[in-house]
Every structure is written in C-alpha cells, then in structure tokens.
Amino acid sequence: MAPCQPVLLRGVCRDWPVSRQAAAGWASLSTYLSRMDAGRTGEAFVGAPAIAGRYDYGQDLEGFNFQRESLPVGLALQRIDAAAADPSLDSVYLGSLPADDYFPAFAAENPVGFLPPTARPRLWLGNASRVACHYDAFDNLACVVAGRRRFTLYPPDAIGDLYVGPIDHTMAGQPVALAAGAAPDDPRYPRFAAAKARALVVELAPGDGLYLPKLWWHQVEALEPRNLLVNYWWDGFAAGPDAPYAAMMLAMITLAERPEAERKAWRAFFDHYVFRPDGHPLAHLPEDKRGALGSLAGEAYGRIRAFVMRTLRGG
Template sequence: VACHYDTYDNLACVVAGRRRFTLFPPQAIADLYVGPIDHTLAGQPTSLAASAAPGDPRYPRFPAAAAEARVVELEAGDALYLPKLWWHQVEALEPRNLLVNYWWDGFAAGPDAPYTTMMLAMIAIAERPWAERQAWRAFFDHYVFRPDGHPLAHLPAERHGLLGPLANGAYGRIRATIMRMLRGG
C-alpha cells in the first residue's frame, strides 16, 4: 500500500502472513513529496518519494523524512496502533496475507472534520500575500492551536461565548455561524 495517512486512528491487526509498516510523523509531509490531493486511487494523497528508488534526484529532501521513519514488521497475531495523520506504507512480506483494520475518531464532535477546515483554508488563505498569511497563522495559533493556553483565560468562563466548551453548546453556535457565513448571510 502506497505511503498515505488516515484521518482516523487505526488499529492494524495481522491475521495471517507478515507485513512491514514504514511510518513517518505528520511533520514529515514536506519531505515526502505528496502527490495531488484530489486525484488518488484510494482517496488519500500518497507520498511519491517513499516508494522511489533511493537517491532519486526528484526528491532531494526525502532523506530527512527517511531519517525520521520507523519500521516495524508484524506477524500473525501482532497489532499496531497508527495515530491519525501518521504517514504509513504497508508491504506484504509473504504471498498470503490478511490484515484487519479498525478505524475510529475519539474526538468526533459531529459531521465536521479537520480536513474540511484545511480545504476551506486553502481557498480562503493559501494564495493571499505572505504577510497576510503570516497574520492568519498567528490567529490560527492563538484561537485554534492555543500554544499559550485558552485565548480567553483572562476572562470568566461565562464570558467565553463561542470560545466556550464545544460540549456546552459552543459547537452548535459556531456551526450555525459558519453555515450563515457560507450562505452569504
């Protein structure tokens, strides 16, 4: 299976035969030389460099990704947990193999998915001027990734509005706001 990622956590269990998994962390994406995200055989983008011959001049940054790779061989009865967004290539090591996967999202809050958000950000932000993209990166860090903690920690919880806990109603309010914006209202 070509090197790809899943948007769900994955438990891969070898039932028969042997499999080799080569794993790359999500941060290796730029060094994996990913192909188009919309024209794929299995639906997920794949790394073009991971299956190329060693030293292929088309992929000069791939050695950095290869240095981060983790390789594990599984036999019948072995299982491997693959966190979502980890790149992985799977190779059958015997002619007869059977692999069973179980995928799940432990944080599904509804039908919305981070991938959808990324796609929308691509049309809204990706081609804006560099300085503006940097400003939006600061906003995403502050409100979404939150490296310094909750952005409204300086206010009482009842004043957090849309930034309150998703489970306490903020999810529905944010979703309704987004839907109004997308409809132009």
C-alpha cells in the same frame, strides 16, 4: 492516543477465531470467511506480475500501473490463492471491505473490547503487495491475521520532505508520498533523506496489531503470498460530526494564495484561536463570559457551526 504516537500491540488479535483459522492455512481461512460471506462484490486492484504487487501511478502520474475489477469475495479468495501458487498470474488486492456489509458476523465473533462501538472492522485481502505511503485522517488500529506486514512510518511533520502527490488524483482516496515509493536516492526528491532518517519500521506477525494515530504517514508491505489484515478507523477526539480535513480544505481556498504578510497575520490568529500554544484564548475571562468560545461540549459547538453554515450560504 493523546500523545499522537504509534503503539505496537503484540498478540492483540492472536485469539480471534479468524486468526486461529488463518493459522491452520488459507483453505481454512477461506472456508471461515465464506461461511459469513454476504455475497457482495468489491473493487479489487489487479496487477500484472511485472509490478510485483507494487500498486502505484503510471508513468508521469498518468493513470495507474494496475487495473480495477469488481469481484465477488469468494472469487477473489480463489484468485489470491491461485496467484500465490503461480507467480505468472496477476496479483489481486481487495481492500477496505466493511465487515458489517461483507461478513456480517465477523465483528461479533472477533471483538476488540477496548475500541469505541463506532470503530468497525474492515478487511484487506491479497497477495504480496506494497501499498503506497499515505496517511489516514482517522485513528487506526491495524491487526494482522494472515501473513506478515511491514509498516514504514513517518511523523506528520515530515510532510514537506515526502513530496506528496495530487490530492484529487489518488489510488484509493488519500494522497501518497511519492518519494517513499521511489528508487533510493532519486534525484527528484532531495529532501527525502531527512524523512527517511526519521522513519520507524516495524514488522508484524499474525496476531499482532499497530495503533496508528491520525496523520501519520505509513507504507504497508504484505510480505507473504496470501495475506489478511483487519483494521478499524475512528476519531478519538471528535467534538462533533465535522472533520478537521474539511477545515483545512476550506482554509486552502480562502488563505493559501493571499500575500505572504496576510498569511502570516492569519497564522497568528489560527495559532491563538485554534492551536492555542498559550492555552485558551479567553483564559482571562470567567468561563460563563466566554460566549461562543466556551466548552465545545456545551453550546459553543452548535453556535460556531451555525455561524459557519450561515457564512457558507452567504447569509
């Protein structure tokens, strides 16, 4: 995790009970999931056959090319199966179902021993589909249970070449890379060629997993008529409850439209105090003299957070 690089984990979930049921066929998998189904409904993406499972924005970013329906899990499994058998039916994609809420016995029966206890499973069920290229603000382990998945990855620093869409008008919470889902050589996205040249493409078979560090862009294609993926999100290096994304959003409203020279001055301060390319900013002082810039594992976290909260309240 520390190098912030993806890692392919072949066979990591091959011996799960759910994987063995999936290998026996969709009927066996559905029976297995139905046994532990808590009876809740989830929000499904439902797409007409014309979109071929490519859930995306509508024309000119107006709306979306799919509908959202609230479906019980059992009915969603039936509709996924029916659409797989009959291409004239709408495709169905039911994603990010917290297993603890929807399938309470799932985590205990299908454990991942090397993840922290806070990393809890989520299930993603559907027909063949393409999920738009996006990033997650958490570390991610994605495990393929049924069907095959193709991941196309771009490093975080490719962001400027991906032509990212709105941050507050999204399909599922995260902004997406518009260029990655466009037709090849789309003239609207001339810089995308540089990102495409750096792309990593990997195909996962049932039983395989992929570790994705936070902020890596990924387009995910489910390649079979019936698919199940299980993923886990967690923050491997959190010093407390506050998220880096919140800090970035606050920085945008406080810094983004200041004059260029002032932004450059603040960048120097951010580099010195936050990103620390030259090491700790108070390395020239003994540790017991660093005050609020002491170790975040000690009192420094609480002291800085209290200062931030007072500032936001106008105190």
